[in-house]
Amino acid sequence: MEEEKKSPKHVAIIMDGNGRWAKERGLPRLKGHEQGIEALRRTVRATIDLKLEILTVFGFSTENWNRPTREVNGLMRLAKYFMKTDVDELHRAGVRLRVIGNRDGIDPKLRHMIDEAEKLTADNRQLTFVVAFNYGCRQEIARAVRRIAEKVAKGLFDPKTISAEMVQQHLYIADLPDPDLIIRTGGEIRLSNFLLWQSAYAELIFLDTLWPDFDRNILQQAIEEFQRRDRRFGCVKA
Numbered sequence: 001m002e003e004e005k006k007s008p009k010h011v012a013i014i015m016d017g018n019g020r021w022a023k024e025r026g027l028p029r030l031k032g033h034e035q036g037i038e039a040l041r042r043t044v045r046a047t048i049d050l051k052l053e054i055l056t057v058f059g060f061s062t063e064n065w066n067r068p069t070r071e072v073n074g075l076m077r078l079a080k081y082f083m084k085t086d087v088d089e090l091h092r093a094g095v096r097l098r099v100i101g102n103r104d105g106i107d108p109k110l111r112h113m114i115d116e117a118e119k120l121t122a123d124n125r126q127l128t129f130v131v132a133f134n135y136g137c138r139q140e141i142a143r144a145v146r147r148i149a150e151k152v153a154k155g156l157f158d159p160k161t162i163s164a165e166m167v168q169q170h171l172y173i174a175d176l177p178d179p180d181l182i183i184r185t186g187g188e189i190r191l192s193n194f195l196l197w198q199s200a201y202a203e204l205i206f207l208d209t210l211w212p213d214f215d216r217n218i219l220q221q222a223i224e225e226f227q228r229r230d231r232r233f234g235c236v237k238a
């Protein structure tokens with residue numbers, strides 16, 4: 001009998017290629033990011049329809065601050081626009097929004113919008129939508145180590161008891177399962193400091209599609225590719 005095909009519960013996406021999409025059309029890079037928002041909306045709707053439990057996307061990395069000021073400001077404006085125009089609809093659709101990353105570095109107005117959106121949607125369970133914003137996994141791990149060290153310094157526990165589970169518990173999100181599938185669009189084959197810890201056993205799919213062209217069909221094809229993979233988590237089937 002054929003084994004039932006397992007869908008991923010948690011899909012994470014590195015949304016790459018907005019700039020090139022715009023360049024190919026002779027448009028400013030920000031136009032590519034605007035179309036990236038459209039692709040993101042389509043993807044959230046598709047993940048709800050496909051009954052995935054968690055979608056995590058890389059919205060802005062700690063390294064993205066090094067882009068020209070105009071682009072950084074444009075991305076911040078787009079993030080505010082997204083929070084303003086989309087949160088109510090996400091809430092109505094039963095989406096719980098969570099944002100991971102360093103909030104101290106974000107404009108206070110955007111930070112406030114994020115705090116309010118998280119509060120508003122906290123009890124929703126149709127889909128958990130995690131946006132990594134001002135996020136880098138090395139920074140996330142360093143933060144976890146700092147938090148653990150502070151507890152050790154207070155004498156709360158012996159350093160000998162520090163385990164992988166304990167580190168996991170001190171990451172931004174301790175209560176969600178790791179991603180089963182990580183998709184990167186835009187043709188590059190790397191993780192770029194995204195969910196390095198959490199991707200230990202994730203299946204990775206790299207697509208040439210530029211993010212603004214991403215849609216439900218491409219997501220479905222990636223899920224089918226995931227279902228063809230043999231996930232062993234380091235074990236051998238009996």
Ligand code: FPP
Pocket residue numbers: 015016017018019020021033034036037040058059060064075078079082131186211
């Ligand atoms: C990568 O394209 C994409 C980003 C740096 C940002 C992703 C942002 C969005 C999809 C819109 C904003 C969404 C939220 C929720 C804030 P790139 O500029 O690196 O493209 P390139 O590699 O072709 O230059």
